[in-house]
Amino acid sequence: MKERNQYIEIEDFLADESFRLWMKSGNDHDGWEEWTLEHPSRAKLVEEARLWLLAMKVSESNVSPDEVDAALQKTWMKIEKVEQERKMEQKIIQLWNTSWFKKVAAVLVIGLLSFYTYNNYFVEKGNSYYEQIIANTDDDGLLEQINNSNKPQIITLSDGSSVLLQPKSKLSYPKIFRGNERNVYLSGEAFFEISKNPKKPFFVHANEIVTKVVGTSFRIKAYAEQSDVEVLVRTGKVEVNSKKMNQKEMVLLPNQALRFERKNQTFDKITDITKDKSINNSVQSIEQLSFEFTDIPVAQIFKTIEQAYSVEIDFPKKELKNCHLTTSLSDQPLPEKLKIICKSISENSSYTMNGNQITILSKGCN
Structure with missing residues (x-):
């Protein structure tokens, strides 16, 4: 039997006797409740498995005649439903014999087949791939941030790195980075600014590729339903490799990008992003704005940060006016940017950050 950390399908849970015992009797001898709390990414599967068990639950006592009648009634209703569907199919066949209906139906069928193929090859495969990565990782108790809003969300990691997570994206990461590596897991799109630590490289696992950095800023676009994975570097250097291909990693420098075709397992390196229409059109504010400031008002610097990170900064305007x-x-x-700004303003200046809301505390400049 698999280790429970490797459970990625409902059937894995249903086949586990201790899990069934916990769901049916509430006896949690093997710590399922604690395990579920420590693995929030698996909570949905646990709930679905529970519902399956409830649906399949059969009394072990003798079945009464009333229960038999009820069961037969349910079966008969199902038979009637099938019969109605069969009659509907016959009507559709009659319609099919008309030429105009054939033309309309042909267009619909082609569209539906394309949608089905696209989703089966990319959506389901992508989602399950993300779950497989999480299930096979050695990191216990991963936190998962899902952005269900319509604007980016800022995430600060334990090492001081910041991640700007785009809508319809999710990131799994440990509460504290341990060992000699820093590993996070992305499904969707995010912009990373990594705190420098040459002795502890940073790895982003996104679909079939792994991006390795030491300290830099870059964007990864790896939605489960899309056929390509894109990596774009703003500063520093990154190394990109495929988990399924035995080849030398691709090295990217600032303003270079890479497109990984998931179906063909091929890399396309783009040395000039301005000549690639798709990537050039997707460049975001944080990748365009300059963070080089020369005798610039603090209020304007805060406005630049708000625009880049989709955050709101509350600061004492009167005290910092000049x-x-x-x-x-x-x-x-982002946390390091805020520390530098506060220290430059005065030794007594500081900041607090709660999600996308930042508050600057200061009594004025030096």
Whole structure:
């Protein structure tokens, strides 16, 4: 039997005797409740398995005649439903014999087949691939952030790195990075600004590729339903490799990109992103704005950060009205940017961050 950390299908849970015992009697001898809390990404599968068990539950006592009648009645209703569907099929066949209906139906069938093929090859495969990655990782107790809103969300990791998670995307990451590596798992799109640590490289697992960095900023676009994975580097250097291909990793430098075709398992390196229409059109504010400031008002710097990270910054406008800064913030994660700004304003300035809301505490400039 598989280890429960490898359970990625409902059938895995249903085949586990201790899981069935927990669901049917409430006896949690093997710590299922605690395990579910520690693996929130598997909570949905646990709930679906529970519903299956309820649906399949059969009393072990002798079945009464009333129960037999009820069961027969349900079966008869199902038979009637099938019969109605069969009659409907006959009507459709009669319609099919008309030429105009054949033309309309042909267009619909082609469209539905295309949609079915697209979803089976990419949507379901992509989602299950993400779940497989999470199931096979050695990291226990991963946190999962899902962005169901219509604007980006900022995530601060334990090492000080920041991730700008786009809508309809999710990121799994450990509460604290342990060992000699920093591993996170992405399904969707996100912009990463990684805190530098040469002794502890950072890995982003996204669909079939792994992106390795030490300290840099880059964007990965790896939606489960899309046929390509894209990596675009803003600063620093990244190495991209495929989990299924035995080939040398692809190295990307600033303003370079890579497109990985999932179906053919091929890489396409783009050395000039301005010549690639798709990538050039997808460039975001955070990738375009400059964080090099020379004698710039603090209020304007905060406005630039708000625009880049889709955050709101509340600061004492009166106290900081005449504050100007000269600083370089191009290659730092958002928390580091805020620390540098506060320290430049005054030794007593600080900030707090709650989700996408940032508050600056200060009594004025030095």
